[in-house]
Amino acid sequence: MAEEEGEWLPQPDVDDIELVKVLHALGDPVRLSLLKVYSTGRHFSCAPDALGLPHLHKSTVSHHLKIMREAGLTSTRASGRNRYVELRRADLDARFPGLLDAVINALPHQAVSGK
Amino acid sequence: MAEEEGEWLPQPDVDDIELVKVLHALGDPVRLSLLKVYSTGRHFSCAPDALGLPHLHKSTVSHHLKIMREAGLTSTRASGRNRYVELRRADLDARFPGLLDAVINALPHQAVSGK
Numbered sequence: 001m002a003e004e005e006g007e008w009l010p011q012p013d014v015d016d017i018e019l020v021k022v023l024h025a026l027g028d029p030v031r032l033s034l035l036k037v038y039s040t041g042r043h044f045s046c047a048p049d050a051l052g053l054p055h056l057h058k059s060t061v062s063h064h065l066k067i068m069r070e071a072g073l074t075s076t077r078a079s080g081r082n083r084y085v086e087l088r089r090a091d092l093d094a095r096f097p098g099l100l101d102a103v104i105n106a107l108p109h110q111a112v113s114g115k
Numbered sequence: 116m117a118e119e120e121g122e123w124l125p126q127p128d129v130d131d132i133e134l135v136k137v138l139h140a141l142g143d144p145v146r147l148s149l150l151k152v153y154s155t156g157r158h159f160s161c162a163p164d165a166l167g168l169p170h171l172h173k174s175t176v177s178h179h180l181k182i183m184r185e186a187g188l189t190s191t192r193a194s195g196r197n198r199y200v201e202l203r204r205a206d207l208d209a210r211f212p213g214l215l216d217a218v219i220n221a222l223p224h225q226a227v228s229g230k
Contacts (some may be wrong), residue, residue: 020142026140027139099217101217102217
């Protein structure tokens with residue numbers, strides 16, 4: 001299927017996902033904003049406007065997405081100029097039960113300005 | 116009671132504890148090591164040896180404890196030269212249900228070298 005074409009960018013295997021890297025990746029306001037976006041499902045664009053972060057440069061968003069992917073929070077498939085990003089919910093739930101849900105449930109407490 | 120003497124160092128009120136600061140405070144190997152220590156109960160010494168972090172300087176440990184306290188993870192009471200540190204379990208459970216338990220339960224996955 002066309003939707004599955006493209007190249008998956010490097011990410012850690014589930015058993016290699018490290019707690020400290022996941023927490024570090026989450027401990028940033030922009031990345032919590034991105035978590036909020038991706039917690040709603042796969043997202044097809046990395047354009048700052050589309051992600052609700054119009055005040056950020058595209059390269060800044062890419063930088064944060066790279067940190068999230070390398071920590072094991074997200075998967076990214078590159079197809080042409082598009083990036084398909086999704087949370088690794090099942091992997092994270094298997095590795096650190098309850099962690100992602102607790103963070104996502106706490107997001108309403110978080111001022112998600114993405115400064 | 117003598118045990119309750121001393122001065123509580125500044126910390127945020129429970130309603131002012133911010134998710135991003137808590138996650139940032141947790142996203143560090145030394146601070147996860149300290150979390151592991153304090154998750155077992157109140158601890159009476161901040162000496163690196165007593166905390167299982169003999170390779171760290173006392174000032175380094177103090178720096179990390181300050182970040183944890185200011186994020187709302189821990190309370191610290193100063194009495195003379197002693198520091199009494201404890202996790203703010205009830206406050207964190209009230210503010211971000213399930214978060215602290217998920218992190219503590221995930222600690223065995225964490226290489227707690229405290230480098």
